[in-house]
Amino acid sequence: NHMQNTFKDKCFTGELIHRIITPKGTVKTLRVSGKVFLDDQGEIKEIVGATQDITSQKMAENKFRGLLESAPDAMIILNDQKRIHLINKQAENLFGYTASEIRGEKIEKLMPERIVENFKVYRDQYFSDPKSIAMGENRELIGINKAGKEFPIQISLSPLETDEGLLVSSAIRDISIQKQVE
Numbered sequence: 001n002h003m004q005n006t007f008k009d010k011c012f013t014g015e016l017i018h019r020i021i022t023p024k025g026t027v028k029t030l031r032v033s034g035k036v037f038l039d040d041q042g043e044i045k046e047i048v049g050a051t052q053d054i055t056s057q058k059m060a061e062n063k064f065r066g067l068l069e070s071a072p073d074a075m076i077i078l079n080d081q082k083r084i085h086l087i088n089k090q091a092e093n094l095f096g097y098t099a100s101e102i103r104g105e106k107i108e109k110l111m112p113e114r115i116v117e118n119f120k121v122y123r124d125q126y127f128s129d130p131k132s133i134a135m136g137e138n139r140e141l142i143g144i145n146k147a148g149k150e151f152p153i154q155i156s157l158s159p160l161e162t163d164e165g166l167l168v169s170s171a172i173r174d175i176s177i178q179k180q181v182e
Contacts, residue, residue, distance in 0.1 A: 027055075028055045030051050030054065032050075032052075033049060033052075071090065074093075075088045075170065075171055080165045086103070094143070115141065153172050
């Protein structure tokens with residue numbers, strides 16, 4: 001009886017991305033998602049799933065990632081929820097976070113608490129009327145890395161229209177040396 005309650009109405013979901021070779025020799029990238037339903041005894045009762053060809057998406061993503069990695073500045077891409085979607089190696093080095101650690105976080109995580117409210121005003125204005133602007137040219141912005149060290153930064157924002165909606169590209173430059181010279 002205890003075993004029946006344990007497995008009753010159990011449902012497991014998952015997603016898998018993998019590559020296949022078609023009979024013609026073409027390499028395709030597929031996203032397979034599915035749900036597995038178990039009965040009272042924990043046996044598979046039903047499997048429901050879908051497969052999607054994401055080859056062109058992956059190719060575009062790889063090209064985009066190549067461009068992102070070749071940029072001289074730290075680059076952070078924000079999604080339409082104002083959360084971090086992608087970062088390049090330069091941003092990983094500057095802030096001390098890996099891409100997987102920071103993905104889905106708000107960009108404010110990379111700023112000291114005392115300047116977050118001011119930054120939100122500019123960020124929200126930008127998202128409501130996106131155009132290429134440079135933030136920090138006439139005002140000092142401050143970044144903070146994973147270890148808690150602060151440094152002056154300059155941020156330039158640019159809109160990116162994609163199939164997935166508006167993304168915002170943030171080019172971030174550490175201006176510590178310029179500040180020391182000043």
